[in-house]
Structure formats: C-alpha cells, structure tokens
Amino acid sequence: MDPKIKIGIVGVGGHGRTIRNAIRKSGRFEVVSCYDPNEAALKEAAAEFGCEAAVSDEAVFTHSEITAVAIVSPNHLHRRQAEFAAVQGKHIFLEKPIAGTVEDGEAIVKAARKAGVILEVGHHFRKFPSFRFAKEIIESGKLGQIIAVEGNFSAPSGLNEKVPAWKTQKTSCPVVPLMQLGIHGLDTLYYLLGPIVEGFSYQRHARMKGDTLDSSVSLLKFQDNVFGTFSSHYVVQQAFYIHILGTEYNLFVDFKKAVLIRVSDGRDERLQYTFTKPDDEPYLQEIQEFADCISKNHEPEVPGEMGLKNLIVLEALIQSGEQGKSIYIPRLYPQYFSKQEI
Ligand SMILES: NC(=O)c1ccc[n+]([C@@H]2O[C@H](COP(=O)([O-])OP(=O)(O)OC[C@H]3O[C@@H](n4cnc5c(N)ncnc54)[C@H](O)[C@@H]3O)[C@@H](O)[C@H]2O)c1
Known part of the structure; x- marks a missing residue:
C-alpha cells in the first residue's frame, strides 16, 4: 500500500461535504489542512479529519507538507485558487466547471502543465x-x-x-x-x-x-x-x-x-x-483515480484539457x-x- 497522500481541501461546505466523504472513504489521503470562509463548515471539517483549520486558502496552498489539494469552491474562484496551487507545485482535484470562463480555464490548464502537476476536473x-x-x-x-x-x-x-x-x-x-x-x-x-x-x-x-x-x-x-x-x-x-x-x-x-x-x-x-x-460511488472513484494519478504519475480520465473542452x-x-x-x-x-x- 502506498503511503497516504497529504492533501488540503479548499471549500468544505456545500459539495465540499461530498468530496470530504469520498476522500475519507478512499483511505488514500491524510487531510492535513482545510479552509472555508464559512466558520461552521471549517470547524466541522477540521474536527472530522483532526486537521488544521487554515486562516486562508493561500495558507493551504503554501503548506509545506501538502502535495495535493481538492478545490471545491464557487466556479469564479477556481482560476485564482488553481493557478496559485499549481505555482506551489500541488496536484489539483478541481470541481467542475473547470472555471467560470474559457479564458480562466485556459489559464488554469496552462499553469498546471507548466508546473507539471496533475489536474483532474470533477466530471464524475x-x-x-x-x-x-x-x-x-x-x-x-x-x-x-x-x-x-x-x-x-x-x-x-x-x-x-x-x-x-x-x-x-x-x-x-x-x-x-x-x-x-x-x-x-x-x-x-x-x-x-x-x-x-x-x-x-x-x-x-x-x-x-x-x-x-x-x-x-x-x-x-x-x-x-x-x-x-x-x-x-x-x-x-x-x-x-x-x-x-x-x-x-x-x-x-x-x-x-x-x-x-x-x-x-x-x-x-x-x-x-x-x-x-450507491450514488456516491462515482465520487469515490474520481478521488481514488486522483490518488492513483499522483502515485503512478498518469493522466486522469478528465484532465484540465477535457474540462476546458x-x-x-x-x-x-x-x-x-x-x-x-x-x-x-x-x-x-x-x-x-x-x-x-x-
Ligand atoms: N460534481 C458535482 O456533482 C458537483 C455538485 C455540486 C457542486 N459542484 C461544484 O462544486 C463547487 C462548489 O459548489 P457548491 O454547490 O458546493 O457551492 P456552495 O456555495 O454550496 O458551497 C461553496 C463552499 O465554498 C466556500 N467558499 C466560498 N469562498 C471560498 C474561498 N475563497 N475559499 C474556499 N472556500 C470558499 C463556501 O463557504 C461554501 O462552503 C462548484 O464549482 C460547483 O460547480 C460539483
């Protein structure tokens, strides 16, 4: 069994709860830090994983122990967050749509390719x-x-x-x-x-x-x-x-x-x-796939380019x-x- 991948989650309320569930069930990740401006959701997620409740998304992206992030925030925030995470060399699971606009999606794909990180988009x-x-x-x-x-x-x-x-x-x-x-x-x-x-x-x-x-x-x-x-x-x-x-x-x-x-x-x-x-099985599969892509260095079924298409x-x-x-x-x-x- 590969060692657990240290991950941060950005956006833990709303659909973030489903992704938290998949991350926990997969058994492939150790959640080290999470962030959400909604204090109640942040507290709940930090307690669930026994992890740090970060003070900002950037604190998660710059965390030195973390190698991967799951971004489950509103669409219009995806570009800033995913670009930032890529520059920090973090592998990225990014919810769909890849971004709010094609221009933003293109910037995300470019940043991930430049950084050589995995970018999987959540089309489950x-x-x-x-x-x-x-x-x-x-x-x-x-x-x-x-x-x-x-x-x-x-x-x-x-x-x-x-x-x-x-x-x-x-x-x-x-x-x-x-x-x-x-x-x-x-x-x-x-x-x-x-x-x-x-x-x-x-x-x-x-x-x-x-x-x-x-x-x-x-x-x-x-x-x-x-x-x-x-x-x-x-x-x-x-x-x-x-x-x-x-x-x-x-x-x-x-x-x-x-x-x-x-x-x-x-x-x-x-x-x-x-x-x-069960209906949540595809979420579990996409999160397991994310772990496999990181540990075996292969492309996800839906990489950034497909999300962009x-x-x-x-x-x-x-x-x-x-x-x-x-x-x-x-x-x-x-x-x-x-x-x-x-
Ligand atoms: N794959 C799916 O089935 C599915 C289903 C629902 C939503 N989504 C996607 O998930 C993303 C979130 O959607 P949602 O429905 O959960 O929206 P939501 O508004 O219900 O929840 C968004 C969460 O992000 C948090 N947030 C706001 N600003 C943030 C920031 N700067 N940093 C981190 N977190 C922040 C909010 O506090 C909230 O907890 C969207 O991209 C959406 O398209 C995917």
Whole structure:
C-alpha cells in the first residue's frame, strides 16, 4: 500500500461535504489542512479529519507538507485558487466547471502543465456504471447507425430558498442549469458520442431569485452529423437521462438503468439493465483515480484539457442564447479541434 497522500481541501461546505466523504472513504489521503470562509463548515471539517483549520486558502496552498489539494469552491474562484496551487507545485482535484470562463480555464490548464502537476476536473457522471455500459453498447455497434440523441440534466435546486447567492447572479453564473448540471451532460455526451461542433440555445429566466437564466433548451450537432436536443433547467423536478436513437436499437440511460428498445414487426423488445451501486460511488472513484494519478504519475480520465473542452461548448451555448443564432464552435475555438473533429 502506498503511503497516504497529504492533501488540503479548499471549500468544505456545500459539495465540499461530498468530496470530504469520498476522500475519507478512499483511505488514500491524510487531510492535513482545510479552509472555508464559512466558520461552521471549517470547524466541522477540521474536527472530522483532526486537521488544521487554515486562516486562508493561500495558507493551504503554501503548506509545506501538502502535495495535493481538492478545490471545491464557487466556479469564479477556481482560476485564482488553481493557478496559485499549481505555482506551489500541488496536484489539483478541481470541481467542475473547470472555471467560470474559457479564458480562466485556459489559464488554469496552462499553469498546471507548466508546473507539471496533475489536474483532474470533477466530471464524475461518465463514471456511473449505466453510462459506462452505454459506452460499451455504442462501441459494440448494437445500436446500428446513431442518428440522434436526447438529453436532459435538470433539477429543482433553484427552487430552494437557500440556493447560494453566487448561483443566482449572471456575473458569477450566467446560465445556472448549464453551468451547474448541463456541463455534466455535455461531458457525458462527449464521452459517448465525441465532440459537439455546433449549438443553438434558448435560455430564459423563469422562476429563480437573482438574474441568472434558469431554463435552457439547446440543439446540438456532433462531429458525425448526429443531432441532439439537450434540456437543462434549474427549477423543475429532477430529470437526468440520455436517450440515444439508432437504426437498430434506441438506448435510454439514466443513473440506475439502461434500456435497449426496439419495436418492429409487431414485437416490442425492451431489455432493461439495472445498476445498484450507491450514488456516491462515482465520487469515490474520481478521488481514488486522483490518488492513483499522483502515485503512478498518469493522466486522469478528465484532465484540465477535457474540462476546458466542456466549458467551450457551454460558452458557445451561452453565446448562442445571447445572440439568438447558432454557433459553429470550431470557428470560435479552432485550436481545440483536430481536422477529423470538424
Ligand atoms: N460534481 C458535482 O456533482 C458537483 C455538485 C455540486 C457542486 N459542484 C461544484 O462544486 C463547487 C462548489 O459548489 P457548491 O454547490 O458546493 O457551492 P456552495 O456555495 O454550496 O458551497 C461553496 C463552499 O465554498 C466556500 N467558499 C466560498 N469562498 C471560498 C474561498 N475563497 N475559499 C474556499 N472556500 C470558499 C463556501 O463557504 C461554501 O462552503 C462548484 O464549482 C460547483 O460547480 C460539483
């Protein structure tokens, strides 16, 4: 067994609790220090790990014993914190989206590469066994030619009165469902079907406090002319699924199940596969992967560059919503597309 990796956690409230849980369960880390401006959350985490409650994020990043950090703070803080951590030579687990803007995401990737540190972005959805299964089915050719896909990544989070202020403001979170939930779907779609090259998006403010847009429906075009529709709302009941439409079978996938569907010649064929692993398992996997990447010096499944590709699609959809026209993404960001991907 490798020695435990000494880690600091920055942002221990909110989703930080889930990451704390995964770090503890993994048994691969010793938490040496943590920081959060919320005193109650900081006290709770420091007591949980018997670690230092740091006076600032920089005190964690400059801690001489620490080799890795988990950053689970609001999106718009990611750039300053991740750049700082990279300069200090710390390996970084960074929550999604990699940053609030593409410019910030690019700076983070550059800083991590320059420092030669691991940078893993927290896109854990593709790790759900049901989506792993979907990938296998697609690669087996069972669906025939894939013609189209429908996705929905929505939740009622914006209806909760306690939604954090930064998620309600356009300046920190312009289209909250896409930034907070939809980006998981975009990552999973990329994993399953490859790069998205064009997008058109309707977005509006429906219900939430603040001025962020809380409802979106987008049209996507993938590299192989597969068409997609993608909904992401922050003020409706939970819906997380991807429905892939092929010439031989359709495949409906959510957290817990995958269903292969074919209705032809009067036969209604439905093959259902259920997946019973607990919902927090993908978080545990991504944290274990972070430890493996550090100890064996290999790249994570979702490095900074992949996090950035997801953010580029998201930013293109936001621009589409603002401009009322479709956006051909390689024209905006040619440097992120190879000739085969266009
Ligand atoms: N992968 C997932 O499933 C998932 C789920 C939820 C959130 N997230 C991501 O996690 C990050 C945090 O989101 P959240 O929902 O927990 O938000 P939140 O507002 O609920 O919690 C953020 C925490 O960060 C703390 N914080 C604020 N300023 C800080 C600073 N300067 N340094 C350190 N901590 C600071 C807050 O006090 C709070 O405890 C975001 O990037 C979000 O996108 C990921």
